[in-house]
Amino acid sequence: MTKIGYKLVLGFGMFIVILIAHSVLGQLTTDQALETHDRLTTKIEPAVALLNDIRTANKELYLLVANKVIDHKNSSTSNRIKQIIEVDLPYFISNMVLLKKSLEPTDPRNKNIDTVAGYASKSILLIEEINSLLLTSKDYEDPIKIDMTTDLLNNRLSVFSTEIDNGISFLLRKYKQELENKVAELSNELQSNSRFFLLTSLLFIGFGVVITYRNTRAIVKPINALMNSVRSIQEGNYENKVSIKGNDEFSMLGTAFNQMSESLKSSFDQINTKNKELEQFVYIASHDLQEPLRTVNSFTDLLEKDYKDKLDETAAIYINFISQASHRMSLLVKGLLDYSRIGGNKELTKVKCNEMLDALKDDLSTLISTENATLEVGILPELGVYKIEFRLLFQNLINNAIKFHKPGIPPIVKITAAEEKDFWKFKISDNGIGIKENQKDKIFGMFQRLNTQKEFAGTGIGLAHCVKIIEMHGGTITVESEFGRGSTFCITISKKLI
Amino acid sequence: MGSKIGIDKNIKVVMLRLCLLLIGISIFSACKSEVETINIGYIGPLTKRATDLGIAPANALKLSVSEYNANRKAGEPKVNLFVEDDQWEKENSMPAYEKLRREHDVKIVFVSNTDGTIAISDKVLDDQVILVNPLNNDALLSALNQNIFKIAKSTEEANSLIAIRIIELGLKKVIIMHYPNDFMTMASNSCKKILDESGIENRVVTVEKENVDFKDELKSYKEAGYDAFVFFGYKEFGFAMKQARELEITAPFFGSTVLLDPDYYENSAGTIIGTECSFFTPADGNWVLANEFLNRYKSTYGENPFSVWPPLQAYDAMNLVLNELRTLNSTRGNGQLFDEWLRQRLFNVKFFQGTCGNISINTDGSSRGIYFSLYKYEAKGKLLKVKR
Incomplete structure (x- = not known):
């Protein structure tokens, strides 16, 4: 795995480990608290409720039997007594057996549970005996039965009842003590849980912040260094080297980046050299081609002029073709020469665009009046530009706008400018013939023509000039057009020309 | 040819596997299947005689x-209840039971x-059916078989109240007339x-x-000087009461738990008033639960049962069983x-809070916790607890 990968995995791994540890510890403490709570709700509270039920039943039973024996209230009490001794108490006794099972064998409560259950069982038998003795109201008239039942009540049932009550008191005290202990334990556990979570959370948050900071720094710092170098290269400073310490991927990336920038510099140098050579070649070729072309043109003119009557009609036509072709070639060569000259001027000059366009309007006055064109110029800025090329740019665009007008419709050319953050945006729009969608990409190529010489004369190099001029000015040139409805050329001129 | 045989073989293998899968799923489903519905039957007197022991309990x-x-x-499980009328005749019990089994597999x-x-006790054991008597609970029923449960008052205990009352009143010579069925015979005995x-x-006489x-x-009996008349039977004893008073027998009357049958009163022409009997009202059980039940009963059926203990006991018995069925x-x-x-579930019921009181089931299928008191017939359809 990569070193950055290790760092990231380590960071996330640490987080996951911490999270798991936190969860496991939390679960353990919660389980402990739940166990205590479970003990409270399923063991202690039901036990206390059962003991209270037994105590209530025992007291009620004693009072009912006392009423039956002493106050002779036989019929009104006997059904309830039966209910208690036949259903309630046996049920409680069976529950006490279950209660005992929930205790440790050494628990002192076992003995008391046995005592209470034992005396409850004895009470049942005793009351059944009393019931059999006092079956009807006639039995109350029998002093022997009354003596016997009074004795059973006072000397035995009262003892059983007291023993049951004492046993219940002891058990209740123990269960309440356990209840209090468990409640305190639960409270402590909850408090310690809360503290534990707070402390570990703080610890883990701090740890997390450190890990995040270190990892983020380890990643962001070299990225920033690379970004700065990229920007520097964008500005043409190929000498800039990125410096990233360490031996991780970013350091390797930095080294590769430096190698790439050196390679780029070398390539750009070679391209520039080749470009210069090419321009020189174009210049020399176009310049040197002019001389023989002038000779051809001169002699062709002489032939047309001096041998007009001596040549037959076919020869005159051929000479005319030669003359036209050589003149067109002259124009092409001139265009090439002009193209190669663009960029020769390295001096930026402040140009007031409106003044420049006024002068341009004068230069194009013949064309404007011939074509009955209207030139509408908005408020334009003053810019630091390469003056001759900048003027040529507008000249070409206005010239095209007038030239490619719709037959019979006077051309209207509008020039506006708008300021953007890093550049000025000019729009040159016309109401001319427009450009088909699939031809928009072609128009900026050298010697590209969309129309025949017959329709519109020209060399097809004007917009190529414009592209080169715009590049000199760090801008872009685009066209928006709808065929048959005119075109709008958008050009941008950088504000940061060096 | 070889290819065809190969395809046939593959189809057979696939079919075999599908069959095995289906068998497996069936076995699994059978093992894990839950009982979705249980059908319960009720056989009681809806017509002819003792309808107070049949209609209201059925409701x-x-x-x-x-x-x-x-x-x-x-x-x-969902529970369905199907009711059959036995007209309070034991001869009708078996056909009614067999119909319930045949048509509803109760x-x-x-x-x-x-x-x-008693008549169907052997049959229910053979059929592995549980029988619950929700009205009577006596020693004879407890001696039948392990599938018979009696979630009701003790017959002997309820009727012994009459004997105790006779003793209390100091009566010396008692004639006990009873209807010829097990319950009334038990009561008399x-x-x-x-x-x-x-x-x-005392003398016990079985009537036709x-x-x-x-x-x-x-x-x-008048000539023999009997000073207490006990009528353990149904509405026919209303005529006996009327005839006794017509014979100027002034001795007190005692009855069983069924005195509130309206026909009883009509047959007696009002001479039933003053008769003492063992009976059960909400005050003898869980007053709150019993009254809630009676209110629901009235809102459901538009009337109160004229004798409350049979529906109260039946309601408790069914609730106790349903509490286990769930x-x-x-x-x-x-x-x-x-x-x-x-x-086994019913044997383990040691404390069920019902409308009649807290009920427990004994190991012989009898229950404890429902206790009758002594009441006096005060007016038509009205009993009052006897203050002793």
Whole structure:
């Protein structure tokens, strides 16, 4: 795995480990608290409720039997007594057996549970005996039965009842003590849980912040260094080297980046050299081609002029073709020469665009009046530009706008400018013939023509000039057009020309 | 040819696997299947005689079942109740039971009539059906078999109240006339036993089933000097009461738990008033639960039962059984028979809070916790507790 990968995995791994540890510890403490709570709700509270039920039943039973024996209230009490001794108490006794099972064998409560259950069982038998003795109201008239039942009540049932009550008191005290202990334990556990979570959370948050900071720094710092170098290269400073310490991927990336920038510099140098050579070649070729072309043109003119009557009609036509072709070639060569000259001027000059366009309007006055064109110029800025090329740019665009007008419709050319953050945006729009969608990409190529010489004369190099001029000015040139409805050329001129 | 044989073989293998899968799924489903519905039957007197022991209990059972079904949770079986009329004749019990088994495959049957319970007791054991008598609980029923449960008052205990009352009143010579069925015979015998133990002269007489003319017997009893008349039977004894008063017998009358049958009053022409009997009202059980039940009963059926203890007992008995049935799918062991499971569950009921009181089930299938008191017939359809 990569070193950055290790760092990231380590960071996330640490987080996951911490999270798991936190969860496991939390679960353990919660389980402990739940166990205590479970003990409270399923063991202690039901036990206390059962003991209270037994105590209530025992007291009620004693009072009912006392009423039956002493106050002779036989019929009104006997059904309830039966209910208690036949259903309630046996049920409680069976529950006490279950209660005992929930205790440790050494628990002192076992003995008391046995005592209470034992005396409850004895009470049942005793009351059944009393019931059999006092079956009807006639039995109350029998002093022997009354003596016997009074004795059973006072000397035995009262003892059983007291023993049951004492046993219940002891058990209740123990269960309440356990209840209090468990409640305190639960409270402590909850408090310690809360503290534990707070402390570990703080610890883990701090740890997390450190890990995040270190990892983020380890990643962001070299990225920033690379970004700065990229920007520097964008500005043409190929000498800039990125410096990233360490031996991780970013350091390797930095080294590769430096190698790439050196390679780029070398390539750009070679391209520039080749470009210069090419321009020189174009210049020399176009310049040197002019001389023989002038000779051809001169002699062709002489032939047309001096041998007009001596040549037959076919020869005159051929000479005319030669003359036209050589003149067109002259124009092409001139265009090439002009193209190669663009960029020769390295001096930026402040140009007031409106003044420049006024002068341009004068230069194009013949064309404007011939074509009955209207030139509408908005408020334009003053810019630091390469003056001759900048003027040529507008000249070409206005010239095209007038030239490619719709037959019979006077051309209207509008020039506006708008300021953007890093550049000025000019729009040159016309109401001319427009450009088909699939031809928009072609128009900026050298010697590209969309129309025949017959329709519109020209060399097809004007917009190529414009592209080169715009590049000199760090801008872009685009066209928006709808065929048959005119075109709008958008050009941008950088504000940061060096 | 070889390719065809290969394809056939593949199809056979696939079919075999599918069959095995289906068999596996079926076995798995059978093992894991839950009981979704349990059918329960009720056989009681809806016509002819003792309808107070049949109509209102049937309504109470229906109410209990509908409340259970309305509140049952996922995994708890649905319960259907089917009712058959036995006209309080034991001869009708078996056909009614067989009809319930044949048409509804009932797994539990509630039977009001003690003789009817005895009549079908062997059959229910053979059929692995649990029988619950929701009205009577006596020693004879407890001696039948392990599938018979009696969630009701103790017959002997309830009727012994009459004997105790006779002793209290200092009456010396008692004639006990009873209808010829098990319940009334038991009632008479339990009463006689206590009277014998107290040395009070008494005589037990069994009457004819459809007899409505008791003049001759009554005249002889009057001449013999009986000072207490006990009528353990149904509405026919209303005629006996009327005829006794017409013979100017002034001795107090005592009756059983069925005095509130409206026909009883009509037959007696009002001479039933003053008769003391053992009876049960909400005040003798869980007053709150009993009254809630009676209110629901009235809102459901538009009237109160004229005798409250039969529907109260039936309602408790059905609720107690349904309380166990709701655990059927979670507590029944694999392969455990339904009657075996329910029997064990019912034997373990030691404290069920019902409208009649806190009920427990004994190991012989009898129950404890429902206790009758002594009441006096005060006016038509009205009993008052006797202050002693």
